[in-house]
Amino acid sequence: MEQDVKPGRRGLLAGAAAATGAVVLATPQVSRAQTVALRFQSTWPQRDIFHEFAQDYVSRVNAMAGGRLRLDLLAAGAVVGAFQLQDAVSAGTLDGGHGVAAYWFGKNKAFSLFGTTPPWFGDAHQLLGWFYYGGGEALYRELVNDTLRVNTVGFLTGPMPTQPLGWFKNPIERADQVRGLKYRTVGLAADLMAEMGAAVVSLPGGEIVPALERGVIDGAEFNNPSSDRVLGFPDVAKNYMIQSYHQPVECFEVLFNKPKYDALPAELQATLRHGAEAASADMSWKLQDRYSRDLLAMAQTQGVNVRPTPRPVLDAQLAAWDRVITRLEADNSSPVNGPLFKKICDSQRDWCRRIGNFFLRYEVSPVVSYNHFFART
Known part of the structure; x- marks a missing residue:
């Protein structure tokens, strides 16, 4: 015959402690550091839509960081001139910034291959594809960190349409x-x-x-x-x-001081990186509206x-x-x-x-369909 054994008070406490311990172990290990504030300057005048794109990136990072990381955006010239941004970020005078890799062309012309490339890319989405999936990011690090010893971490973001002559x-x-x-x-x-x-x-x-x-x-x-x-x-x-x-193809570059970036916990490093991806997508949608409206306005009213x-x-x-x-x-x-x-x-x-071979063969011509629906109206 089995004996009905009731646990004593110590047994209940031990059981509760074990259960609590299991819950703690199952909780993701997320760091709880105080808010880290980084000074982040763009290379654009405050009234330019490019500075707005920089703000869009900053807003996404700040929202996703949940109060644990904050980028404070400054316009070009607030700390250094536009062409001095990379040096300032590398030296730690600024913590980060938003610009284009072609601005560092004077240091080495290969920088422009991560910005204003020769016209072998069909569009800037293909440039970003090469950077993230075709080995471009490793070559970027080889140029920036290994060869030139620039003390920055960078991400490409924001595909730009063909630029005017x-x-x-x-x-x-x-x-x-x-x-x-x-x-x-x-x-x-x-x-x-x-x-x-x-x-x-x-x-x-x-x-x-x-x-x-x-x-x-x-x-x-x-x-x-x-x-x-x-x-x-x-x-x-x-x-x-x-x-x-x-300049048929170009994209933006987001820079951070490497020691500052390396000191961040992994989840905040991921926030900075994936924030660039999110802002890149949003920019590609926003510019469709703004660029088309402004081109028409200049032609029709100016x-x-x-x-x-x-x-x-x-x-x-x-x-x-x-x-x-x-x-x-x-x-x-x-x-x-x-x-x-x-x-x-x-x-x-x-x-x-x-x-290029894939898209040129695979995509149907938008010219034909556009003319079919709109050329007669």
């Missing part, structure tokens, strides 16, 4: 009109336009319109209808040449003559790209020049050959 007092109708033109651009596009005979000047966004107005430059590109409109381009030039191979870059100019750009790429890949003056530049280009070409 730019703003001019007189329209560009022939390739020979580029020769001798004082023209603003950045990154590898500077080498490209110089190859075509332009006198290239690289300026940050906030300085372009004043230079164009004073005649310091004859023509300039920045990026998109929304930025160009708010920066005041329609007030100083009326010919807006769209479609170009000088007297801007919007016209496509003529085919002979585009062909001349592609021929110039061939010469620029060949020259830069053959530059053996140091290990950080031609060899690494070619290594990155080879990786991109392999990706683009396969991915």
Whole structure:
């Protein structure tokens, strides 16, 4: 016969403690540190939509961090100038920032391959695909951390549409009109336009319109209808040449000081990384609305003559790209020049050959369907 044994008080407490212990062990180990505040500067004027995109990234990170991490956004020039951002983040003067890799082109031209690449990518989504799934991120770290010893961690984000050839007092109708033109651009596009005979000047966004107005430059590109409109381009030039191979693909770069980033718990590092992915998607949706509205507004209310870059100019750009790429890949003056530049280009070409072949064969033409539904209305 079984004996009915009732547990004593000590037995109940022991059982409760064991159960509680099991619950504690099953709870995810999430750190409970105090709020970490990071100073995060953009390379954009506060009124530019690019600064708004930087704010969108910051807002997502702050919301997902649940009060344990806060990015405090500053506009270009608040601490350092736009072209000094990478140095400031590497030195710890700033904790992070939002810009484009092409701005560090003066340190090594390979930086532009993570921003304003040659036109072998079909669009900037393919560039981001290469970075995250085609080996690009490892090559980026090799350039930034291993070769140049820059003390930053970076993520690419925010696919940009094709950039316009730019703003001019007189329209560009022939390739020979580029020769001798004082023209603003950045990154590898500077080498490209110089190859075509332009006198290239690289300026940050906030300085372009004043230079164009004073005649310091004859023509300039920045990026998109929304930025160009708010920066005041329609007030100083009326010919807006769209479609170009000088910068058909670009994306943003989010930077953090490496010691500061490495000191964060893993879940906050993930928040910074995945916040870039979330902001990238949101930006690709937002720009559809804003860019299209601003292009129409400039044409309809500000007297801007919007016209496509003529085919002979585009062909001349592609021929110039061939010469620029060949020259830069053959530059053996140091290990950080031609060899690494070619290594990155080879990786991109392999990706683009396969991915471009897929999309060009697989996707139905949007031109045909657009014309069917809208060309008659």
